[in-house]
Amino acid sequence: MTTDLVAAVDIGGTKIAGALVDGTGDLLHRVQLPTPAGESADRVMAALTEVLGGLTRHASWSRVAAVGIGSAGPVDARTGTVSPVNIPGWRDFPLVEGVRATTGELPVTLVGDGAAIAAGEHWRGAARGRSDVLCMVVSTGVGGGLITDGRLRPGPTGNAGHIGHISVDFNGDLCPCGGRGCVERIASGTNIARYALAAGWRPADPEGDTTAAGVAVAARDGHPLALEAFDRSARALAAGIAATATLIEIETVVIGGGVSQSGEVLFAPLRRALREYATLPFVRDLEVVPAQLGTDAGLVGAAAACWSDPGTFLAVGAAGN
Amino acid sequence: MTTDLVAAVDIGGTKIAGALVDGTGDLLHRVQLPTPAGESADRVMAALTEVLGGLTRHASWSRVAAVGIGSAGPVDARTGTVSPVNIPGWRDFPLVEGVRATTGELPVTLVGDGAAIAAGEHWRGAARGRSDVLCMVVSTGVGGGLITDGRLRPGPTGNAGHIGHISVDFNGDLCPCGGRGCVERIASGTNIARYALAAGWRPADPEGDTTAAGVAVAARDGHPLALEAFDRSARALAAGIAATATLIEIETVVIGGGVSQSGEVLFAPLRRALREYATLPFVRDLEVVPAQLGTDAGLVGAAAACWSDPGTFLAVGAAGN
Structure with a gap:
C-alpha cells in the first residue's frame, strides 16, 4: 500500500479544517467545522475529533503516512500541547495526544499557524524557490513564520x-499579550479600525462598514484619517x-x-516605510x-511541515513522534 | 605536516588583532595594531597586512589550515567585501582578496564581528552547550550574533x-544608520551618557567621568537621573x-x-524589563x-567560524572559498 498522503489540520479561533493532502500539495478531501472557541476544552476537542473522523472515514485514509497540525498559538511542539490565545478552554492542552486517539500510531507534527502558513507559501505559493523568507498574516491579528536556508x-x-508580538514602541500601549507596543497592537485590522474611529473617521454611510475593510475603502477615496490609519x-x-x-x-x-486584501492602500505605505526602517x-x-x-495556506503548510525534505516523511519541530 | 591551527583576525574601529588559534580555542601567538580608522582604504589594509605578516612569519604558520575574519560591519560574506560604519575608508572594500594577498590559497571565512563573538562564546564561553542563543555586545555601540540549533x-x-539596529521606537529619534528608534540609539553606552547629561546629571567631581562608566558609578550610588538613564x-x-x-x-x-561591566546596574533593570516584554x-x-x-571573543570566534562542525575545516557564511 502506498502511503503518499498527509492528513493536515488547521486549527483557528473561527474554524477547524482538515484535509487529505497529496505529495504535490493538492487537497483531495476536505472537512471543516466552526470552532466552538468559547466552550470547554472537551467540546473543542470533540469538534476536532469530528473533523478527523471525516478524514479517517475516507476511502484514501489507508494512504495517509503522517498527520500535520498547524494550530493557533502559542503551541509547544516539544510537549505536543497548545494554549491558543483565542481558544481560552485550551491551556497546555494535550493536542497531539487528543489527535492520536483518532489517528492511531501515525507520526504527528505540530507547528504554530504562522509556521504552517510559511511552510505552505514556501511549498506552493509566493515563497516558492526562495531561501530566507518571513511569511505574515495581517488580519484581525498579526502572525508569521520563517523560512531560513530554504527550509521551514x-x-x-x-x-x-511570531512577529505580531514584538515591540516596535517600547513605551507604547499595553498589548493583551502583556507586552507593550507590539506590532499587532498597532498594525492589525482591529487596531487600524480602532485608530481611525478614535481619530474621528466615520464611514460615508452611517450604517457602513467600520472594520479595517471600511477604512480601506475610505483610504482609497483619499480620506485623510483613513490614510493616516493605514x-x-x-x-x-x-x-x-x-x-x-x-x-x-x-x-x-x-x-x-x-488586511493585505486592501492591496496598495497597505502595500504602498509599507514599501515607503520599509525604505525608512530597513x-x-x-x-x-x-x-x-x-x-x-x-x-488554504494553513492546510497546505501543515502538510508541508511533515516533510523535512520534500518527499521524506520526517517530523519538523518534532513533537512526541 | 599537521594543519591544526586557524589564523584568526578581529577587525574593529579601534584595533586590528590577529592570532594563531588551536583546536581548543587557545591563542598561541598574537599580534595587534591600532586601526588607522580615519585614513585611506590602503592605509587600513596596510595595517591589516602588517598584522597578518606577524602571523605568517611565525614558526607555526605551516600548521595553519584556514583564515577566519570577524570584521566590524556591515560585511558581505557572499562577495568578501566589508563597509564598516566606523572605518569610512572601507566601502565595499574587497577584504578577502586583500587578505589572500598575504595568506595565499588558504580558505577564508568572513563574518561580522557580532557573529564572531557569538561563535566564540558558544565555543569557549558563556554560550557553551546551549543551542539557541543571542550573544550581544553593549559598549559604545550595540551588536550581536546568533546561535541556532547549536550552530553559528x-x-x-x-x-x-544585528540587534543594535532594530527599531524598538518606530516614532523615535533618527539613528545614524538612517533608521529610527534603533536599540543602539537608545541603549548604547554613548546614549546612556547622552541621556543622563541631557536630563541634568553631572558627576559629583566636576572633572569626573561623564561616560556611561561614570553614569554607572552614580547609579550605584542611587543617583535618580543615572538610574533612569540605565x-x-x-x-x-x-x-x-x-x-x-x-x-x-x-x-x-x-x-x-x-556597559555590561556595570553589572547589576544594567542587569537588574534588564531582567525586570524582560519580564515586561518577553x-x-x-x-x-x-x-x-x-x-x-x-x-578575546572576536578572535576565538573568528577561528570558530571556520568550522562547520568542531574539528572540520569548512567555511561558514562561505565567502569566496
Whole structure:
C-alpha cells in the first residue's frame, strides 16, 4: 500500500479544517467545522475529533503516512500541547495526544499557524524557490513564520516568526499579550479600525462598514484619517519587518490575510516605510510580495511541515513522534 | 605536516588583532595594531597586512589550515567585501582578496564581528552547550550574533543578529544608520551618557567621568537621573531581546561589552524589563548571562567560524572559498 498522503489540520479561533493532502500539495478531501472557541476544552476537542473522523472515514485514509497540525498559538511542539490565545478552554492542552486517539500510531507534527502558513507559501505559493523568507498574516491579528536556508524554521517550540508580538514602541500601549507596543497592537485590522474611529473617521454611510475593510475603502477615496490609519499600521509593520530582516537576514516578505486584501492602500505605505526602517546594506533590497494561497495556506503548510525534505516523511519541530 | 591551527583576525574601529588559534580555542601567538580608522582604504589594509605578516612569519604558520575574519560591519560574506560604519575608508572594500594577498590559497571565512563573538562564546564561553542563543555586545555601540540549533547562524551575508539596529521606537529619534528608534540609539553606552547629561546629571567631581562608566558609578550610588538613564537603556535592550526571542526562539542571552561591566546596574533593570516584554510562554524563561571571553571573543570566534562542525575545516557564511 502506498502511503503518499498527509492528513493536515488547521486549527483557528473561527474554524477547524482538515484535509487529505497529496505529495504535490493538492487537497483531495476536505472537512471543516466552526470552532466552538468559547466552550470547554472537551467540546473543542470533540469538534476536532469530528473533523478527523471525516478524514479517517475516507476511502484514501489507508494512504495517509503522517498527520500535520498547524494550530493557533502559542503551541509547544516539544510537549505536543497548545494554549491558543483565542481558544481560552485550551491551556497546555494535550493536542497531539487528543489527535492520536483518532489517528492511531501515525507520526504527528505540530507547528504554530504562522509556521504552517510559511511552510505552505514556501511549498506552493509566493515563497516558492526562495531561501530566507518571513511569511505574515495581517488580519484581525498579526502572525508569521520563517523560512531560513530554504527550509521551514518553526523553532524548538513551533512558534518562531511570531512577529505580531514584538515591540516596535517600547513605551507604547499595553498589548493583551502583556507586552507593550507590539506590532499587532498597532498594525492589525482591529487596531487600524480602532485608530481611525478614535481619530474621528466615520464611514460615508452611517450604517457602513467600520472594520479595517471600511477604512480601506475610505483610504482609497483619499480620506485623510483613513490614510493616516493605514500609514501608521504600515510603519509599525515596516519596523517589525525590518527588525526581522536585520536579525535573521530575510530577503522576501510574503504578506497575506484580510488586511493585505486592501492591496496598495497597505502595500504602498509599507514599501515607503520599509525604505525608512530597513537601511543597512544587507536588508535594503528586501522584497514585499502578496501571499498566493489564501485560506488554504494553513492546510497546505501543515502538510508541508511533515516533510523535512520534500518527499521524506520526517517530523519538523518534532513533537512526541 | 599537521594543519591544526586557524589564523584568526578581529577587525574593529579601534584595533586590528590577529592570532594563531588551536583546536581548543587557545591563542598561541598574537599580534595587534591600532586601526588607522580615519585614513585611506590602503592605509587600513596596510595595517591589516602588517598584522597578518606577524602571523605568517611565525614558526607555526605551516600548521595553519584556514583564515577566519570577524570584521566590524556591515560585511558581505557572499562577495568578501566589508563597509564598516566606523572605518569610512572601507566601502565595499574587497577584504578577502586583500587578505589572500598575504595568506595565499588558504580558505577564508568572513563574518561580522557580532557573529564572531557569538561563535566564540558558544565555543569557549558563556554560550557553551546551549543551542539557541543571542550573544550581544553593549559598549559604545550595540551588536550581536546568533546561535541556532547549536550552530553559528551568520546569515547569508554574515550580519545576522544585528540587534543594535532594530527599531524598538518606530516614532523615535533618527539613528545614524538612517533608521529610527534603533536599540543602539537608545541603549548604547554613548546614549546612556547622552541621556543622563541631557536630563541634568553631572558627576559629583566636576572633572569626573561623564561616560556611561561614570553614569554607572552614580547609579550605584542611587543617583535618580543615572538610574533612569540605565533603566531606559535596559528597557530598550529588553524590548529588542524579547523581539529576538519571539522571532527566533532563543533561550539564552549572553551580554558582554563595556556597559555590561556595570553589572547589576544594567542587569537588574534588564531582567525586570524582560519580564515586561518577553511575555509569551515560549520566551518567558529566557535567561540572561554575562559574557565570559572579554576582548578575546572576536578572535576565538573568528577561528570558530571556520568550522562547520568542531574539528572540520569548512567555511561558514562561505565567502569566496
